[in-house]
Amino acid sequence: MDDALLVQAFRHTGNEAHFKALVERYRRPTFGLILSILGAGHHAVSEELTQDVFLKVYRRLGQFRGDAKFSTWLYRIAYNQAVDYRASARFRATHCGQEVLDMTPTDSPRDSPFTSASEERTASVVKDCLARLPHLYRSVLHQHYWLGMTVAEIAETLSAPEGTVKSYMHRARTRLHTLLAEKGISDV
Amino acid sequence: MSDTRTDCDRFEGWLLEGDTELASHEWRTHLDGCSACQQQWHADQMLTVTFADEAVPELSPAFAHSLDRMLVPRTESRPLAGWRQLAMLTYGATALGLLVWTLKDVTLPAIDLSAPWVPVATLIAVPLSFLVAIAASRWLPGRAVSRGPRLFAL
Numbered sequence: 177m178d179d180a181l182l183v184q185a186f187r188h189t190g191n192e193a194h195f196k197a198l199v200e201r202y203r204r205p206t207f208g209l210i211l212s213i214l215g216a217g218h219h220a221v222s223e224e225l226t227q228d229v230f231l232k233v234y235r236r237l238g239q240f241r242g243d244a245k246f247s248t249w250l251y252r253i254a255y256n257q258a259v260d261y262r263a264s265a266r267f268r269a270t271h272c273g274q275e276v277l278d279m280t281p282t283d284s285p286r287d288s289p290f291t292s293a294s295e296e297r298t299a300s301v302v303k304d305c306l307a308r309l310p311h312l313y314r315s316v317l318h319q320h321y322w323l324g325m326t327v328a329e330i331a332e333t334l335s336a337p338e339g340t341v342k343s344y345m346h347r348a349r350t351r352l353h354t355l356l357a358e359k360g361i362s363d364v
Numbered sequence: 365m366s367d368t369r370t371d372c373d374r375f376e377g378w379l380l381e382g383d384t385e386l387a388s389h390e391w392r393t394h395l396d397g398c399s400a401c402q403q404q405w406h407a408d409q410m411l412t413v414t415f416a417d418e419a420v421p422e423l424s425p426a427f428a429h430s431l432d433r434m435l436v437p438r439t440e441s442r443p444l445a446g447w448r449q450l451a452m453l454t455y456g457a458t459a460l461g462l463l464v465w466t467l468k469d470v471t472l473p474a475i476d477l478s479a480p481w482v483p484v485a486t487l488i489a490v491p492l493s494f495l496v497a498i499a500a501s502r503w504l505p506g507r508a509v510s511r512g513p514r515l516f517a518l
Binding site (some may be wrong): 188190192195196199200203204207211216219222223226227230234242295298299302303304317318321322323327342345346349350352353356361362 | 430
């Protein structure tokens with residue numbers, strides 16, 4: 177059953193199964209979109225925000241007129257939710273949580289400790305620079321390079337044509353290169 | 365100039381699709397003479413290396429369950445929709461009609477307000493009608509409920 181039919185069926189019958197089908201279909205990409213805006217190390221809060229998004233959708237489904245696709249409407253809510261959270265004091269006060277400590281490789285099989293330390297420092301600088309990019313640019317780079325999404329998939333979550341996403345990617349990489357150069361990382 | 369532009373576009377297309385080392389080798393010639401593509405290449409490589417070992421987080425298995433728990437109270441207070449709402453409205457209209465028809469020729473007896481049963485009846489009737497009103501509000505159309513006070517969600 178397509179999205180429009182599920183939404184219509186849920187609004188008319190109030191049958192929870194229809195809403196759950198929508199959640200099942202969109203929970204992963206919604207989570208990915210939120211994560212791509214917040215960045216690595218914000219896994220737990222991204223999950224909380226994903227739940228908040230679906231709660232909002234549940235409450236507002238009566239106001240959804242169907243002018244746009246359901247997914248467009250959902251991703252717009254998720255995008256705004258993540259951007260609002262990122263601007264909030266709660267995000268700025270975030271400290272390194274247990275999830276990040278758990279993910280830190282303590283005995284990774286690298287060639288030497290020197291290489292490992294150098295690469296980790298570079299990765300840290302790259303993430304720092306990513307955090308300074310505009311939300312949209314950070315989101316497209318995270319979605320592609322971290323979450324492994326294709327341009328078509330990113331275009332779906334951002335409700336933009338593929339050409340526009342490619343243009344965002346180009347500009348985002350240019351901005352990132354400039355920021356990396358300022359940090360003294362100007363060659364591979 | 366147009367050839368260079370085309371090469372740059374093709375190079376970026378290749379970056380997005382990712383490819384083999386051989387293809388990478390072929391692009392070296394273009395990169396040597398194009399600073400814009402060098403920047404793109406550099407940023408691409410930094411991102412690739414940075415996220416090569418970064419785990420892609422998954423939603424926890426408890427996600428669906430905890431979302432269900434958050435939805436439960438609203439599920440219970442969800443207004444009736446469709447034929448159920450129509451049935452309740454029909455029932456209400458019929459009951460009101462019957463009440464009016466029954467009472468139109470009835471002369472109510474005079475009530476002595478000083479009678480001992482009056483305060484007792486008042487104590488029972490006021491909260492009861494309040495609770496009935498709250499319960500009845502669930503039969504209102506969804507938009508009226510969502511705009512109404514939180515009392516509707518009781």
